[in-house]
Amino acid sequence: MITTDIAIVGAGPVALFAIFEAGLLKMRCHLIDYLPQVGGQLSEIYPKKPIYDIPGFPSVLAQELVDNLVKQAEPFGPGYTLGERIESLEKRGEKDFLLTTNLGTQIQAKVIVIAGGLGCFEPRKPEVEGLEKFENGKGINYMILDPEKYRGKKMVIAGGGDSALDWTIFLSEVCSELTLVHRSESFRGTPDSVNKVFKLAEEGKIKLHLNTNLNYVNGNGKLNSVAMTNSKTNEQSIIDTDHLIPLFGLSPKLGPIENWGLNIDKNAIEVNTEDYSTNIPGIYAIGDINTYKNKLKLILCGFHEAALMSHSAYKYINPGVKYTMKYTTVNGVNSF
Numbered sequence: 001m002i003t004t005d006i007a008i009v010g011a012g013p014v015a016l017f018a019i020f021e022a023g024l025l026k027m028r029c030h031l032i033d034y035l036p037q038v039g040g041q042l043s044e045i046y047p048k049k050p051i052y053d054i055p056g057f058p059s060v061l062a063q064e065l066v067d068n069l070v071k072q073a074e075p076f077g078p079g080y081t082l083g084e085r086i087e088s089l090e091k092r093g094e095k096d097f098l099l100t101t102n103l104g105t106q107i108q109a110k111v112i113v114i115a116g117g118l119g120c121f122e123p124r125k126p127e128v129e130g131l132e133k134f135e136n137g138k139g140i141n142y143m144i145l146d147p148e149k150y151r152g153k154k155m156v157i158a159g160g161g162d163s164a165l166d167w168t169i170f171l172s173e174v175c176s177e178l179t180l181v182h183r184s185e186s187f188r189g190t191p192d193s194v195n196k197v198f199k200l201a202e203e204g205k206i207k208l209h210l211n212t213n214l215n216y217v218n219g220n221g222k223l224n225s226v227a228m229t230n231s232k233t234n235e236q237s238i239i240d241t242d243h244l245i246p247l248f249g250l251s252p253k254l255g256p257i258e259n260w261g262l263n264i265d266k267n268a269i270e271v272n273t274e275d276y277s278t279n280i281p282g283i284y285a286i287g288d289i290n291t292y293k294n295k296l297k298l299i300l301c302g303f304h305e306a307a308l309m310s311h312s313a314y315k316y317i318n319p320g321v322k323y324t325m326k327y328t329t330v331n332g333v334n335s336f
Contacts, residue, residue, distance in 0.1 A: 004030040007109035010116035012040025014287035014302030016069035021310035023076025030079035039066035040117045045143040075335035111313045114285040124248040129216035139223025140244045152176045156226050159247035165193040172205050179207040275312030276305045284309045
């Protein structure tokens with residue numbers, strides 16, 4: 001059996017930073033994630049996608065951020081159980097939780113932190129005829145792991161959120177021909193990204209089809225064309241392409257966490273914003289998996305939540321023990 005101060009369900013960027021914050025308070029963490037590597041969505045879905053809103057980094061690749069967070073956490077000796085999913089949670093004492101994975105691994109902890117991002121997730125697929133025939137390496141993917149795979153290729157991206165916009169901007173210099181298809185005339189992404197996409201279209205670097213829906217896909221063993229219709233003019237067109245990337249977001253599922261007695265609202269865990277604790281004492285939720293008024297699903301907000309959670313967890317584990325916070329510029333970073 002593995003014993004630790006804090007068991008963190010999830011191993012994404014927010015979970016990794018929580019190791020550091022807890023380590024500063026001399027609390028050891030053990031992370032459990034169903035994915036085979038740390039990094040969560042950053043490593044699994046878009047490891048080479050640039051991120052622009054991390055303080056101090058005008059631009060940082062997703063995997064580079066993960067690698068830096070892992071290195072930052074190393075002095076505090078975290079443990080990892082990867083490729084396993086938490087199946088059950090049992091409270092054995094006032095401050096004693098027992099987690100059991102699908103492979104039988106047991107982790108005993110004083111505090112549980114749920115930092116599972118969107119939980120168990122799968123891509124939302126558009127209703128497009130013939131889509132399944134070209135999945136699994138035949139031209140249609142729902143995430144971009146290696147942008148170099150598309151160098152010199154023709155690509156169609158479908159979607160109107162930040163992911164579709166960011167990848168359009170990035171891949172405009174990689175693909176030989178890039179088309180962005182969106183079913184509306186307005187985007188859901190950040191204004192800066194929207195402006196960049198319109199500018200790329202004006203300069204002829206990408207093709208932009210608004211108010212347009214995908215109809216069906218064609219190919220002979222591999223994808224070679226996408227058919228679509230303009231919803232305002234009913235004009236139909238067919239685009240030759242090597243790849244289609246529908247980016248319609250992820251469908252989150254909490255999995256076994258849903259049965260733990262937590263207050264849940266629309267697949268997210270309700271928390272107290274004073275310390276991101278849940279309705280069960282000793283259990284916290286940080287990052288995209290929690291919900292509260294004015295919630296912003298940003299990595300930097302998750303970092304803030306991890307810091308406040310750690311100080312609350314310290315008080316929970318050590319009641320009555322006085323702690324005076326000192327900045328790392330004073331104490332440095334001392335390992336266990």
